[in-house]
Amino acid sequence: MHANRNERIAEALRATAAEFLAREAGRQSMITVTRVQLDEDSRRALVFISVFPESSEQSALAFAQRSRSELSKPFKAHVRGASLPHIEFRIDTGEKNRQRLDELSL
Numbered sequence: 001m002h003a004n005r006n007e008r009i010a011e012a013l014r015a016t017a018a019e020f021l022a023r024e025a026g027r028q029s030m031i032t033v034t035r036v037q038l039d040e041d042s043r044r045a046l047v048f049i050s051v052f053p054e055s056s057e058q059s060a061l062a063f064a065q066r067s068r069s070e071l072s073k074p075f076k077a078h079v080r081g082a083s084l085p086h087i088e089f090r091i092d093t094g095e096k097n098r099q100r101l102d103e104l105s106l
Contacts, residue, residue: 029056048092
């Protein structure tokens with residue numbers, strides 16, 4: 001039951017963050033939420049993002065970090081009774097490596 005709850009919270013956070021960043025980030029870059037890693041007690045979450053173009057990564061990451069407190073209201077609409085975990089955004093280097101491998105295999 002506990003694992004199922006954490007999965008629901010992680011998926012709600014992924015969907016909420018993706019929707020929020022797509023709406024608020026602006027047109028200079030495209031931010032994609034690739035995955036969410038939630039700790040066992042649901043108090044801390046790492047939200048992994050990829051950014052296109054790659055040259056905008058640091059500004060997009062800074063924007064996401066500044067905006068994380070604004071995710072509370074839409075998150076609570078997705079998951080009733082759950083509080084927003086402490087969020088930290090990170091660039092998904094695994095996704096970047098996968099994309100490079102795809103390019104090399106062409």
